[in-house]
């Protein structure tokens with residue numbers, strides 16, 4: 001009976017492909033794909049050994065059941081370009097999407113995302129949590145939780161009632177989420193990733209008539225680092241060890257561009273507030289919480305009907321600095337920021353790899369997250385998407401020690417700046433021509449920059465000859481896509497004084513009212529300084545800084561309201577005054 005049925009499926013497939021001229025693969029042979037992303041997770045997981053105190057039993061267990069890539073790098077060290085590259089298969093230097101401020105659908109209106117590609121090839125595609133940069137892209141999915149029409153990928157999440165909790169505001173330049181602390185709550189009360197893992201678990205426990213592509217976006221350890229108390233209890237403050245990659249004089253041998261990229265105000269502020277160890281504790285606790293959520297998902301898969309025919313992939317979008325090179329956060333080309341966890345587990349009888357992956361495999365070849373698209377389609381027996389920029393990892397899944405001539409490139413936010421990882425060496429190039437070179441075999445934390453050493457000239461040239469040569473133009477976001485500043489209606493004739501603090505960027509004033517208005521910058525003493533008029537229906541692009549206050553008046557200089565500039569470029573919309581009864 002079984003054999004008859006298999007034969008009849010095959011003959012129908014042959015018949016269909018004869019009639020329609022398409023590659024019809026019998027549905028039953030396609031594996032499911034469970035696609036797990038963990039946001040802002042660096043190599044501080046047990047199996048990568050990035051921090052001696054971390055506890056990630058679930059991710060380690062997953063790694064032990066598949067292949068762990070120990071030299072995997074992000075395509076860009078920021079959420080938006082990294083995730084866009086993964087989901088479209090397109091590299092920033094070809095797509096033009098390089099940084100977080102750009103909008104994926106403005107830069108790439110027609111790009112087909114991974115879930116859409118799978119559903120167009122017979123799959124049911126669904127997701128939950130953060131997969132793209134703070135939006136869902138509803139048309140790319142069959143189903144999402146929360147509902148895709150909301151375009152909000154986050155279920156309800158518990159936050160402290162008053163903030164900040166532990167890190168006082170350093171100034172208007174500071175990202176509002178940089179803070180940490182334990183929550184007196186259960187995982188269930190916390191919601192967020194717990195609800196994501198619950199929903200994903202429910203999907204995994206079902207038998208479906210179609211194979212699935214299921215994306216699980218775990219948000220922690222993205223800031224803010226608030227997670228239930230029990231995860232903080234795992235890492236008592238008195239025992240916290242500093243990042244092993246930290247070296248106080250590490251910047252001395254960097255070129256000017258590297259010296260500028262390293263130190264930032266976050267790290268200086270955290271040290272000044274005596275919060276470094278508390279912050280490390282918050283990051284460790286958030287990772288262990290994320291690990292527990294991954295564990296719930298893996299358990300649901302292993303308990304359910306899809307265990308033996310589901311490819312599992314786990315990745316993080318980029319690494320994170322916690323003081324290494326005097327840096328906090330992301331956006332650098334150093335290994336602390338580019339290296340990511342990447343685990344792939346392939347069951348037997350998968351079309352692209354019938355023998356499956358060998359449990360416990362470790363691969364030290366340089367690989368890139370751009371490879372996920374072609375790897376997953378090849379594993380599933382789907383046709384290659386023709387414009388992918390990455391190479392398939394199938395040879396390495398088959399044999400982690402296979403010959404591998406590829407390098408792995410990570411693109412920074414400005415076109416022409418990038419880092420390249422090889423097996424044992426790393427090269428960094430900044431758009432001004434500055435270079436760094438590291439022997440990561442003997443110097444994994446990149447303490448000794450060898451770019452100036454004549455003995456390594458050949459190695460330097462080797463990287464230069466493999467570097468990308470052309471860079472797509474960076475496409476700026478439309479004014480209307482920028483964050484909106486809050487409009488404070490004038491209560492009297494004035495506005496508060498500016499407290500400018502941070503690097504300059506543009507704000508676009510958009511006058512939607514029917515009258516001309518005047519723009520004034522409030523100086524540090526609270527005195528308005530004229531910056532010209534904005535005619536009705538027109539706009540004005542103005543360079544400014546975090547904490548600046550901009551007053552809007554009518555043509556007789558009667559105050560209408562003001563804007564306070566935040567930590568990023570924004571639009572400031574001047575609306576018609578609401579009619580009073």
Ligand SMILES: [Ca+2]
Pocket residue numbers: 039040078079222317318
């Ligand atoms: Ca991220």
Ligand SMILES: [Ca+2]
Pocket residue numbers: 249250251252253254446447448449
């Ligand atoms: Ca150094």
